[in-house]
Amino acid sequence: KAGVTQTPRYLIKTRGQQVTLSCSPISGHRSVSWYQQTPGQGLQFLFEYFSETQRNKGNFPGRFSGRQFSNSRSEMNVSTLELGDSALYLCASSLGDYSPGEQYFGPGTRLTVT
Amino acid sequence: AQKVTQAQTEISVVEKEDVTLDCVYETRDTTYYLFWYKQPPSGELVFLIRRNSFDEQNEISGRYSWNFQKSTSSFNFTITASQVVDSAVYFCALSEAETGGFKTIFGAGTRLFVKA
Numbered sequence: 001k002a003g004v005t006q007t008p009r010y011l012i013k014t015r016g017q018q019v020t021l022s023c024s025p026i027s028g029h030r031s032v033s034w035y036q037q038t039p040g041q042g043l044q045f046l047f048e049y050f051s052e053t054q055r056n057k058g059n060f061p062g063r064f065s066g067r068q069f070s071n072s073r074s075e076m077n078v079s080t081l082e083l084g085d086s087a088l089y090l091c092a093s094s095l096g097d098y099s100p101g102e103q104y105f106g107p108g109t110r111l112t113v114t
Numbered sequence: 115a116q117k118v119t120q121a122q123t124e125i126s127v128v129e130k131e132d133v134t135l136d137c138v139y140e141t142r143d144t145t146y147y148l149f150w151y152k153q154p155p156s157g158e159l160v161f162l163i164r165r166n167s168f169d170e171q172n173e174i175s176g177r178y179s180w181n182f183q184k185s186t187s188s189f190n191f192t193i194t195a196s197q198v199v200d201s202a203v204y205f206c207a208l209s210e211a212e213t214g215g216f217k218t219i220f221g222a223g224t225r226l227f228v229k230a
Contacts, residue, residue: 031215033218035220042220042221042222042223043205043220043223044220045217045218045219045220048215048216048217050215055213055214055215055216056212056213056214056215056216056217058217088157090159092159099147099166099216100147100164100209100216100218101164102149102161102164103149103151103159103161103218104161105151105158105159105160106158107157107158108157108158
């Protein structure tokens with residue numbers, strides 16, 4: 001089975017711009033979660049999507065949004081980028097049915113905001 | 115509120131030593147799930163184990179073992195006879211049901227250095 005893929009792997013943006021990151025989960029997985037990883041804050045939960053619906057979200061401003069398509073692929077968008085948004089953004093997929101199963105993580109997208 | 119504490123920021127051991135990584139969690143729920151993940155230098159997090167709150171049985175998988183104690187809200191991870199390839203950052207995580215889905219909180223991670 002192919003693993004979780006994320007594109008792009010690296011991105012450099014300027015403050016004020018917006019960015020869209022993409023995640024393709026493992027085939028058959030219906031849940032996709034997004035995390036932000038920084039040296040200072042560690043791994044922080046952004047949101048989780050299941051069957052095209054956002055099931056849960058973390059404590060991030062509304063500039064961070066996401067969506068999931070019918071094929072379970074997911075995108076997250078960050079608008080009006082700030083320097084503090086520089087981070088590794090990780091996507092994780094799981095079966096996502098009635099209990100939180102193990103999550104399979106992608107390699108991440110490293111976003112640098114200048 | 116849920117919280118996961120990994121008090122050990124970094125641990126350095128010599129190959130073949132045993133090492134225990136501590137994890138303490140806080141939750142108000144009676145149903146929750148605990149996980150350990152490994153993040154090697156390559157970067158991708160790898161799932162190691164999942165435990166639900168009703169299963170306090172300890173588990174051993176090769177050189178890895180986990181000790182879950184609800185009485186002390188701890189879920190510690192021991193590597194026996196450590197190897198250089200065990201060098202990584204290890205994360206403990208807690209998942210609870212919330213508004214129809216699940217929210218997973220990770221600890222800050224413990225960086226393990228295993229020297230040859």
